Amino acid sequence: MFYDPEVSRKHCAIEVYGSTATLIDLGTTNGTFVEEKRIQSCQLQHLSKFRIGATTVLFTVTDKRVGESDATLVVRTRHD
Secondary structure (H helix, E strand, O other), X not given: OOOOOOOOOOOEEEEEEOOEEEXXXXXOOOOEEEOOEEEOEEEEOOOEEEEEXXXXXXXXXXXXXXXXXXXXXXXXXXXO
């Protein structure tokens, strides 16, 4: 786990529907940013980057493998 004092415990959500994903800010004080613009919601594409606090997150899409659950979320973070 990582620690970023600017990130809320429930900061944002990613909703996945089929081949589309939407990033949604959960009403945070410090905001969620895509391309340095504060967003309320934004559609994500493969390799989209977004920032919460000082943390940059890279969103990746991979094929589901046999035996994996329907939803697998792997978050790799980089602190700037």
